[in-house]
Amino acid sequence: MTEHNERVAVQLDEWPDDVESDEGVVVNWFVSEGATITESESLCEVQIEKVSLDVYAPASGTLTEIRCGEDDEFERGETLAWVTPTPSED
Amino acid sequence: MSGAESTRELTMSRAMVSAIAHEMRENDDVFYMGEDVADYGGIFDSTQGLREEFGYDRIMDVPISETAYIGAAVGAAQAGMRPIAELMFVDFFGVAMDQIYNQMAKNTYMSGGNVSVPMVLTAAVGGTYNDAAQHSQTLYGTFAHIPGLKIVVPSTAYEAKGLMHNAIRDDDPVLYMFHKRLMGIGWMPAPDGPKTPVPETDYTIPFGRADVKRDGEDVTIVTLGLHVHRALEAAETLASDGISAEVIDLRSLVPLDTETIVESVEKTGNLVVVDEDYRSYGVTGEVTARVAEEALDALERVERVAVPDVPIPYSRPLEKEVIPGTEDIVNAATRTQ
Amino acid sequence: MPHASENTLTRLYENMVTARYYEERLQEEYLEGKQPAFDISAGPIPGELHLAAGHEAAGAGVCDHLRDDDIVTATHRPHHIAIAKGVDLKRMTAEIFGRETGLGKGKGGHMHLFDPDVNFACSGIIAEGCPPAVGGALAAQKRNTDSVAVSYLGEGAIDQGAFLESLNFASVFDLPVVFVIEDNDWAISMPKERVTDVENGAKRADGFEMPGVRVDSDDVLDVYDAAGEAIGRARDRNGPTVIEVQVHRRMGHFMGDPETYRPEADQEAAAERDSIVRLESDLREAGVEDDRIDEIRDDAHSRVDEAIEWAKDQPLPEPGAAHEDLFVSPASGVTDSEPDFEAVGGEE
Numbered sequence: 088m089t090e091h092n093e094r095v096a097v098q099l100d101e102w103p104d105d106v107e108s109d110e111g112v113v114v115n116w117f118v119s120e121g122a123t124i125t126e127s128e129s130l131c132e133v134q135i136e137k138v139s140l141d142v143y144a145p146a147s148g149t150l151t152e153i154r155c156g157e158d159d160e161f162e163r164g165e166t167l168a169w170v171t172p173t174p175s176e177d
Numbered sequence: 178m179s180g181a182e183s184t185r186e187l188t189m190s191r192a193m194v195s196a197i198a199h200e201m202r203e204n205d206d207v208f209y210m211g212e213d214v215a216d217y218g219g220i221f222d223s224t225q226g227l228r229e230e231f232g233y234d235r236i237m238d239v240p241i242s243e244t245a246y247i248g249a250a251v252g253a254a255q256a257g258m259r260p261i262a263e264l265m266f267v268d269f270f271g272v273a274m275d276q277i278y279n280q281m282a283k284n285t286y287m288s289g290g291n292v293s294v295p296m297v298l299t300a301a302v303g304g305t306y307n308d309a310a311q312h313s314q315t316l317y318g319t320f321a322h323i324p325g326l327k328i329v330v331p332s333t334a335y336e337a338k339g340l341m342h343n344a345i346r347d348d349d350p351v352l353y354m355f356h357k358r359l360m361g362i363g364w365m366p367a368p369d370g371p372k373t374p375v376p377e378t379d380y381t382i383p384f385g386r387a388d389v390k391r392d393g394e395d396v397t398i399v400t401l402g403l404h405v406h407r408a409l410e411a412a413e414t415l416a417s418d419g420i421s422a423e424v425i426d427l428r429s430l431v432p433l434d435t436e437t438i439v440e441s442v443e444k445t446g447n448l449v450v451v452d453e454d455y456r457s458y459g460v461t462g463e464v465t466a467r468v469a470e471e472a473l474d475a476l477e478r479v480e481r482v483a484v485p486d487v488p489i490p491y492s493r494p495l496e497k498e499v500i501p502g503t504e505d506i507v508n509a510a511t512r513t514q
Numbered sequence: 515m516p517h518a519s520e521n522t523l524t525r526l527y528e529n530m531v532t533a534r535y536y537e538e539r540l541q542e543e544y545l546e547g548k549q550p551a552f553d554i555s556a557g558p559i560p561g562e563l564h565l566a567a568g569h570e571a572a573g574a575g576v577c578d579h580l581r582d583d584d585i586v587t588a589t590h591r592p593h594h595i596a597i598a599k600g601v602d603l604k605r606m607t608a609e610i611f612g613r614e615t616g617l618g619k620g621k622g623g624h625m626h627l628f629d630p631d632v633n634f635a636c637s638g639i640i641a642e643g644c645p646p647a648v649g650g651a652l653a654a655q656k657r658n659t660d661s662v663a664v665s666y667l668g669e670g671a672i673d674q675g676a677f678l679e680s681l682n683f684a685s686v687f688d689l690p691v692v693f694v695i696e697d698n699d700w701a702i703s704m705p706k707e708r709v710t711d712v713e714n715g716a717k718r719a720d721g722f723e724m725p726g727v728r729v730d731s732d733d734v735l736d737v738y739d740a741a742g743e744a745i746g747r748a749r750d751r752n753g754p755t756v757i758e759v760q761v762h763r764r765m766g767h768f769m770g771d772p773e774t775y776r777p778e779a780d781q782e783a784a785a786e787r788d789s790i791v792r793l794e795s796d797l798r799e800a801g802v803e804d805d806r807i808d809e810i811r812d813d814a815h816s817r818v819d820e821a822i823e824w825a826k827d828q829p830l831p832e833p834g835a836a837h838e839d840l841f842v843s844p845a846s847g848v849t850d851s852e853p854d855f856e857a858v859g860g861e862e
Contacts, residue, residue, distance in 0.1 A: 112551035114363040134363030137552040137770035216775035217703035240673035240709040307560030309623035311638040491623030492612030498833035
């Protein structure tokens with residue numbers, strides 16, 4: 088297991104303005120745990136009320152842990168998954 | 178799934194959109210017309226993000242004038258472009274049927290093959306969310322009945338992309354019927370199954386090539402669209418009852434892959450056809466007749482599972498009664514044994 | 515108020531607050547179970563739901579002139595019109611909740627409400643209520659009655675063939691029909707400027723040699739006056755009219771519409787133009803006491819609450835009922851036997 092302080096949290100960047108709810112639901116994951124991912128690619132889709140939003144990879148690396156699976160609810164600011172960044176070459 | 182590989186999975190809507198976007202980048206003659214396809218991105222996510230990349234000129238919101246814009250797609254196609262027109266709900270075909278039945282489908286034939294109509298008509302189909310009689314039909318049989326249209330019905334993201342590439346590149350009119358429940362829309366959760374790994378490159382899936390989604394020995398279940406997933410679920414249940422079911426996903430209605438169906442029935446002897454369209458004069462009757470024509474001797478039992486001949490009712494217990502469920506498929510397959 | 519009596523004012527007000535509160539309550543019920551994420555299959559009300567808050571003046575101002583024998587066809591956003599036409603509130607609500615005692619025994623749903631007692635029907639397909647309304651007017655003309663028909667449509671529907679063909683048909687046969695366009699500026703996500711070049715929907719009448727009137731004041735009394743004149747003309751057999759009423763979409767196209775395509779300023783402007791608020795001040799000016807206004811509103815709310823509670827108590831239909839009601843006659847028609855050829859006068 089990787090050290091926690093090396094991991095980067097996957098979170099929804101901006102909560103939409105026009106919804107009342109402080110909770111959302113993960114509706115689709117596009118990659119599974121262990122996948123190699125590229126920074127800024129879409130990892131999953133969440134839904135808050137009827138607004139759908141994509142959540143993007145905060146860094147390139149490995150998606151080490153999905154904390155909120157499909158159909159799971161999450162709160163504003165909650166971490167949906169963890170990415171372990173690829174060690175930089177230089 | 179052992180996860181070391183980067184297996185990217187897409188929802189059916191995203192796969193469909195990625196094919197459209199790819200074709201639009203490659204070919205300036207491809208454009209999309211429909212209601213709420215630009216800013217909204219399609220009521221069922223069929224054009225999400227396309228307006229942002231291609232602008233209003235190529236992702237056109239049109240007046241609520243289906244006769245005009247579907248007919249305009251026919252005309253633009255005959256003039257050499259490759260338009261895609263969208264019927265928001267297939268149920269709305271009625272207001273524009275002449276353009277579909279008498280122009281889009283017939284102009285090639287009536288011209289002795291001198292005119293081609295390289296367009297795609299996309300349409301959202303299907304029920305299961307209580308949208309009642311005017312917004313829940315599939316109408317597969319209605320369109321497959323008229324000669325001159327190629328008709329595809331994807332059941333997974335992988336197929337949605339490959340069939341869309343082929344539909345846009347094909348020189349004939351293609352009706353691309355996508356089931357709302359399979360699209361992976363947040364507010365209408367899809368069953369497990371339609372979200373699949375999808376190659377990033379472009380690829381084409383031929384029309385008229387059914388896909389055996391599950392091998393089996395005792396009974397052949399032929400279906401399409403949403404009911405591919407219900408049939409696969411039924412096959413699991415049947416397996417635990419000791420019945421081995423083969424599940425065939427038609428993927429296209431025109432052309433229809435009779436060969437794959439007949440081969441399977443020759444192996445199993447039993448045919449169950451499952452359809453979300455009306456029972457009479459439709460897909461279940463056609464598939465059964467094809468098998469009877471080709472392999473009557475191989476056929477021991479036939480069961481048809483379809484919407485009884487009533488419009489789709491609104492209330493939940495009523496809709497559930499008429500749209501075939503997994504249990505209906507299990508029961509039908511069991512009856513053949 | 516030169517054009518309407520105090521009775522008329524209070525009647526319109528009662529109708530409009532009933533319709534508004536009805537939609538507010540349905541919104542509440544519909545969203546139950548749809549938080550935090552919206553799943554269309556969750557909650558007590560099935561399917562899609564198109565609410566008409568902001569459209570009330572077009573329902574009340576027109577239908578107040580109608581009798582039970584007059585025909586109304588409404589749109590996919592029909593509740594306020596149904597309420598104004600006098601559709602049975604409890605049975606309509608039961609239908610919306612998909613119950614056995616609903617207007618259509620749970621088969622129709624909220625876009626497909628039929629109440630033959632007051633000659634009300636609606637359709638979920640854009641502009642497709644126009645031809646049947648024309649047909650209702652045709653029947654009245656052929657039977658020489660003085661009843662009329664009113665066809666409602668949205669501003670997005672003015673580009674549909676069914677509407678334009680209906681205008682021509684009504685015009686050429688001088689039919690007693692009034693087309694009421696509810697202009698709420700938006701066809702789902704498409705603003706009207708982007709899909710039509712005509713200045714307003716009433717102008718569609720110009721090409722068909724009939725009067726076209728637009729009401730843009732948020733004043734239900736202006737709607738009432740325009741409709742009174744048009745319906746009077748129809749009743750006197752002086753031909754059809756088009757009326758366009760500016761209304762406002764306060765609750766999105768359908769429940770759960772994120773309206774991300776709609777500028778916030780537009781939403782706010784629509785919210786501010788409220789013909790119910792305007793009518794309240796007219797009532798006060800006409801000398802109606804605040805207590806009386808509150809009483810009318812409270813009564814309307816009680817009636818709505820009662821209808822919703824009643825509907826929710828009603829049983830769901832038995833699944834087997836799905837197979838009934840396709841026809842009213844036996845499938846064989848009026849007979850199930852065929853006479854002997856000679857017995858009916860045939861000769862071999």
